[in-house]
Amino acid sequence: MARRPYHHGNLRAELIEASFALLARDGLSGFSVAQVARTLGVSTASPYRHFADRDHLLAAVAAQAALELADRIRSDADAAGSDPRERFAVTAGTYVRYVARRGAGYPVIFATSLAGLEDPELVQAGRALMSLMLQLAQETGVAPTPERALLLLERHGVIAQGYLTLHREGFLTLGDVSLDGIAERATEATRDLLRAFADA
Amino acid sequence: MARRPYHHGNLRAELIEASFALLARDGLSGFSVAQVARTLGVSTASPYRHFADRDHLLAAVAAQAALELADRIRSDADAAGSDPRERFAVTAGTYVRYVARRGAGYPVIFATSLAGLEDPELVQAGRALMSLMLQLAQETGVAPTPERALLLLERHGVIAQGYLTLHREGFLTLGDVSLDGIAERATEATRDLLRAFADA
DNA sequence: GTCTATAAATAGATAGAC
DNA sequence: GTCTATCTATTTATAGAC
Structure with missing residues (x-):
C-alpha cells in the first residue's frame, strides 16, 4: 500500500x-x-x-460559529450606522447570510445534544452572543423592560431562523429567492417588528 | 427460526x-x-x-400531513370565532402544535427532495393547504393586494416555523416552554404582525 | 403480501504499527 | 500525530421462498 x-x-x-x-x-x-x-x-x-467523538468536534465548530456570528453582527450593526433600530434590524439578515454560508446557527450553537457536554468555550461563546443581541435589542429603545427586551430578542431569532429554515427547505419560491434577497426579507420583517414594539 | x-x-x-x-x-x-x-x-x-423507496413513503406521509394540517387549521379557525384576524392568528399556534406532535410540516410537505417525485396527491394536498392559508390571509382585510396577502402568508409561516424550530432545538428556555405555551407565543406574534399590517 | 437472507454503503470508534 | 486495519451497528434495497 x-x-x-x-x-x-x-x-x-x-x-x-x-x-x-x-x-x-x-x-x-x-x-x-x-x-x-x-x-x-x-x-x-x-x-x-x-x-473524543463526533459531538466534541461539533461543539468546537459551534463555539467558533458563535464567535464568528457575533463578529459579523457587530460589524454589520456598525456598518448600518447610528440608528439603533436599524442596527438591530440588519442583524436578522446577518444571521440568515452567515448561517446559510457556514451551516451553523442557533440550532447547532444551542443544540440540546451538545448542552450535556458542558464545553466551557461553547457555553461562554453562546452567552456572549446572546449578551450582544440583548444589548442591541435594549438599545433600540422600544423595549422598556427586560421582559420586553427578551421578547424582542426571541421574535428576532424566530424571524431570522424561520426565514432560514423555510429558505433551506424550499418553501419560499416567490420573488427574489437569492440568499441576499431572503436576508433582506428577514431584515424588513424585523423593521416591522420594531415598529410594532414602538407603537405598543 | x-x-x-x-x-x-x-x-x-x-x-x-x-x-x-x-x-x-x-x-x-x-x-x-x-x-x-x-x-x-x-x-x-x-x-x-x-x-418504491424511502422518498415515496415520505411523500405519502407528507400528503397526509398536508390534509390533516388543513383540517386542523379549518377547525381551529372556526373555533376562534368570526373575527377574521383572530381566525388567521390562531392558525400559527395550530401549526406549531400539529407539527410538533406529528413531526411533518412545511419542511416535509414542500421538501425539495420530494418535489422531484411529482407525486400528484402530495402536490394537490400542498396546493390546497396554501390555498386555504391564502384565503384566511385575504379575509383579514389587512392585505389589500395579492402581493401583500402573499407577504402576510410568508410572515405567518416564518413565525410558526421559526418558533417550532427554536423550540425543538432547545433555544427557547425562558417562560412557559410547554408546547401549548410556545404555540400561544406564535399566535401572539401573529396578532402583532396583523396589527403592523393594518397600520401600514 | 409477508417472510428470510443477503449485498453494498456508510458511520462511529478502537487497536496497534510507524 | 497520523496511518492501516478492523469491529460493530445501521441503512437502503433486492432476491427468492412461502
Missing part, C-alpha cells in the same frame, strides 16, 4: 473548517466525522486524536 | 402512521424505513411492497 503524505501540521483547525463546509452543504443530519476526514484526505481515525 | 405471525391486513396505512410517530420523535434526519418496520414488528423488506 502506498503510504499517505503523513502529517498535516494543523489538523485540528482544518477539521473544524472542513466541518463548516460540510454543514453548509448537507446540514447537521448529513454531517459525519468520516466525511470530514475524507474531505481533507486524512484517515477516518485521525479526527479522534483531536476530538 | 420461529416464523412471524404473517400478515397484517393494512400495512400501508400502518406504515404511514408509524412514520408520523418516528418523525415526531426523531425528526426527519432520524427517519428510516428500517426503524418504521421494526416499530410495527414486520420485516425491513415489507415496506418495499407498498412504497
Whole structure:
C-alpha cells in the first residue's frame, strides 16, 4: 500500500473548517466525522486524536460559529450606522447570510445534544452572543423592560431562523429567492417588528 | 427460526402512521424505513411492497400531513370565532402544535427532495393547504393586494416555523416552554404582525 | 403480501504499527 | 500525530421462498 503524505501540521483547525463546509452543504443530519476526514484526505481515525467523538468536534465548530456570528453582527450593526433600530434590524439578515454560508446557527450553537457536554468555550461563546443581541435589542429603545427586551430578542431569532429554515427547505419560491434577497426579507420583517414594539 | 405471525391486513396505512410517530420523535434526519418496520414488528423488506423507496413513503406521509394540517387549521379557525384576524392568528399556534406532535410540516410537505417525485396527491394536498392559508390571509382585510396577502402568508409561516424550530432545538428556555405555551407565543406574534399590517 | 437472507454503503470508534 | 486495519451497528434495497 502506498503510504499517505503523513502529517498535516494543523489538523485540528482544518477539521473544524472542513466541518463548516460540510454543514453548509448537507446540514447537521448529513454531517459525519468520516466525511470530514475524507474531505481533507486524512484517515477516518485521525479526527479522534483531536476530538473524543463526533459531538466534541461539533461543539468546537459551534463555539467558533458563535464567535464568528457575533463578529459579523457587530460589524454589520456598525456598518448600518447610528440608528439603533436599524442596527438591530440588519442583524436578522446577518444571521440568515452567515448561517446559510457556514451551516451553523442557533440550532447547532444551542443544540440540546451538545448542552450535556458542558464545553466551557461553547457555553461562554453562546452567552456572549446572546449578551450582544440583548444589548442591541435594549438599545433600540422600544423595549422598556427586560421582559420586553427578551421578547424582542426571541421574535428576532424566530424571524431570522424561520426565514432560514423555510429558505433551506424550499418553501419560499416567490420573488427574489437569492440568499441576499431572503436576508433582506428577514431584515424588513424585523423593521416591522420594531415598529410594532414602538407603537405598543 | 420461529416464523412471524404473517400478515397484517393494512400495512400501508400502518406504515404511514408509524412514520408520523418516528418523525415526531426523531425528526426527519432520524427517519428510516428500517426503524418504521421494526416499530410495527414486520420485516425491513415489507415496506418495499407498498412504497418504491424511502422518498415515496415520505411523500405519502407528507400528503397526509398536508390534509390533516388543513383540517386542523379549518377547525381551529372556526373555533376562534368570526373575527377574521383572530381566525388567521390562531392558525400559527395550530401549526406549531400539529407539527410538533406529528413531526411533518412545511419542511416535509414542500421538501425539495420530494418535489422531484411529482407525486400528484402530495402536490394537490400542498396546493390546497396554501390555498386555504391564502384565503384566511385575504379575509383579514389587512392585505389589500395579492402581493401583500402573499407577504402576510410568508410572515405567518416564518413565525410558526421559526418558533417550532427554536423550540425543538432547545433555544427557547425562558417562560412557559410547554408546547401549548410556545404555540400561544406564535399566535401572539401573529396578532402583532396583523396589527403592523393594518397600520401600514 | 409477508417472510428470510443477503449485498453494498456508510458511520462511529478502537487497536496497534510507524 | 497520523496511518492501516478492523469491529460493530445501521441503512437502503433486492432476491427468492412461502
